[in-house]
Structures are given as C-alpha cells and as structure tokens.
Amino acid sequence: MSTKLFYLRAVLNKKMEKQRFPFGMIIGRMMHEMGRVFKKRANEQAEIKIPNEQFALLYAISLKEDDVIQKDMAEVMRKDKSGILRLIDSLEEKELISRVADTKDRRKNCLMVTKKGKEVIEQYLKLMSELMEQLQQGLTASEMNTFYKVADHIKSNAEKL
Amino acid sequence: MSTKLFYLRAVLNKKMEKQRFPFGMIIGRMMHEMGRVFKKRANEQAEIKIPNEQFALLYAISLKEDDVIQKDMAEVMRKDKSGILRLIDSLEEKELISRVADTKDRRKNCLMVTKKGKEVIEQYLKLMSELMEQLQQGLTASEMNTFYKVADHIKSNAEKL
DNA sequence: AAATAATTGTTGCATATGTCAACTAAATTG
DNA sequence: CAATTTAGTTGACATATGCAACAATTATTT
Known part of the structure; x- marks a missing residue:
C-alpha cells in the first residue's frame, strides 16, 4: 500500500471516529461519569448535600x-x-x-x-x-495543562457565537 | 525574597487557582456554552428539534x-x-x-x-x-488530540470508581 | 407441574432545572 | 409628574433524574 493511501485512510478513520462519537458526546460522557462519582461521594461524605x-x-x-x-x-x-x-x-x-x-x-x-x-x-x-487527584492518575501535568487550555479556548470561542 | 519562598508562593498560587475554578466547573462552563450555541443553531437550522x-x-x-x-x-x-x-x-x-x-x-x-x-x-x-470546526479555531490538531485523550482517560478512571 | 424467583417494562411520585410571560415595586428619565 | 426601565417575583409548562412499587413474562427450583 502506498504511504499516501495509508495516510488518507488514517485521516478518514480519524474523521469517522469523530463522527461516530461527536465531541460534545465524548465530553458529555466524561462529565456524566465525573458527576456520578462526585454525587456518590458527596452523598457518602458530605454533611450537607446540594x-x-x-x-x-x-x-x-x-x-x-x-x-x-x-x-x-x-x-x-x-x-x-x-x-x-x-x-x-x-x-x-x-x-x-x-x-x-x-x-x-x-x-x-x-x-x-x-x-x-x-x-x-x-x-x-x-x-x-x-476526586481529581484520582481521576488524573496516569496523565502528565503537561497533558492536563493542554486540556485546560483547550477547554478554556473552546469556551471562549463559543461565547462569541 | 529567597528562591525557596518564591517557589512556595508559586505552588500556592497554582493550588489556589485550581481551587478557585475546580476542574468540574471549568469543563462545566465549556459544556454549558457549547450546549447553548448548539441549541440555538438546532433551533434555527434543524427541521426537527429534539x-x-x-x-x-x-x-x-x-x-x-x-x-x-x-x-x-x-x-x-x-x-x-x-x-x-x-x-x-x-x-x-x-x-x-x-x-x-x-x-x-x-x-x-x-x-x-x-x-x-x-x-x-x-x-x-x-x-x-x-460547530466544532468553528470552536476549534486557534487550536492545533495535537492539542485537540491531547484533549480527547485526557477526556477519555478521565472518563475511564471515573468508571472504575 | 406448581411454586418461586428473576427479568423487562411501566407507572407514580419527588426533586431539579430551563424558559417564557406577566406582574409588582422601586428607581430613573424626560 | 408621567413614562420607562430595572430587579425581583410568580405561575405555567417542558425536560430530566432517581426511587419504589407494580404487572407481565420468562426462568429456576422443588
């Protein structure tokens, strides 16, 4: 297989992947899971639950x-x-x-x-x-910083629309 | 000021920053903005709105x-x-x-x-x-990939808790 | 086979949230 | 002073989540 074809397929796969799980839904899943665990802990540990x-x-x-x-x-x-x-x-x-x-x-x-x-x-x-301490296990500080940067950037872009 | 004190202050500031805007709330804000814009567009452009x-x-x-x-x-x-x-x-x-x-x-x-x-x-x-095309303006593909990776990783970690 | 248990879907109820429109009271403007 | 604007409130309605009780059906046990 030519390298060019290989490259095109990789791009296509990536595109399809994103199509398959759109951005909003990926982050949505993450938030959903975080929310679930946080709620659980708050119910167990917090004196006052809101x-x-x-x-x-x-x-x-x-x-x-x-x-x-x-x-x-x-x-x-x-x-x-x-x-x-x-x-x-x-x-x-x-x-x-x-x-x-x-x-x-x-x-x-x-x-x-x-x-x-x-x-x-x-x-x-x-x-x-x-909770964040645990959820970040396996990620580098640099990755987390990029994550924050992207989140903030997207939020700012969205605010203009 | 001693370098040690300077270092300690830097650490403290970082801590306070994260304390000030906890992870969940940063992502929450991003999701909120994205949701708002998406909803708006769906209302304007989609034939059937759900x-x-x-x-x-x-x-x-x-x-x-x-x-x-x-x-x-x-x-x-x-x-x-x-x-x-x-x-x-x-x-x-x-x-x-x-x-x-x-x-x-x-x-x-x-x-x-x-x-x-x-x-x-x-x-x-x-x-x-x-929408994502627009929201990603100003971000590199590498940054986005890191973002996806972190989101998926955090989701997976949360699923185990 | 009859009794019991487990599974699937349904309903009622309580809480939380979001949005719209009408309304009150108070302040501001012309 | 009259008209308008602002801040807060209320009511109505739609969406969403979770729990507990329930009915119908299937699976398991005796």
Missing part, C-alpha cells in the same frame, strides 16, 4: 467580592433570572446564603454566603480536589 | 448493531430504566424510533430507528461537526 447547580451558584457568589445581586449572578451563570431566583430560594432554605435588602436601592437583594455556606464550599472543594 | 438527551439516546440506539432493548440502553447511558423509558416515549411520539415487541421474549421491546430518525441524526451530526 445538587451541582446549586453548588456552582453558591461558589460563584462566594467568589464575587463586591455586592452580589441576583441579576448579576444570572449574567455570570448565563441563566434566566427566574432560574437563579429558584436556586437562591433553595440555597436560602438550606441556610447557605441569605438575602439582605439593599439599603440604597430597595429593588435589590444583596446575597451573602453564611458561615454554614462557607463550610459547605470547603467540604465540596476538598471532595472535588480529592 | 433536546440533547433525546438525541444522545437516539444516536446511541442507532450505533448498536444487534437487537436493542430498553434495559441495555439504560446500562449504556448509565441511567435508570424509567428515565430511558420516558426518553423513548418522547422519541417514539416524534416518530424517530419505534418499539417492536420481541417475538421470542414478550417482555422485551426492540428499538428501531425510523427513516425520519436517521435523517435527524444526519442533520444533528452535520450541525455538530460544523
């Missing part, structure tokens, strides 16, 4: 330094404000955050992470980093 | 060669059988698949992708590959 979306919001609130209001979080999380509202309802019910009416603009609620909320964040971050 | 989970199942069914039954799909997709059942209800309602009672074992339903279903798969795969 769904992933709720944790993502709780953590995002804790990262913002200045006054946090619901509208901003909706933008940050790229969700509808009513969705954010219900996530906040759930978090407040569990006493992980609290709404404090803004004194200057009474339309606004300032969101504060409670002490209990901070503890939950600590626990979840610890669980996450322990 | 949610991502339904497509994932439809496609997974089409990939299986031998007789496909619901229980197997539940295993493949790692979901509860009742969830699969409802996804199948939705797909059947849209006439993308059909349930055919197994003649040998009347407990089983064989799942068949209809012609319409195959067309939907074609359209969605095309949309996906067009």
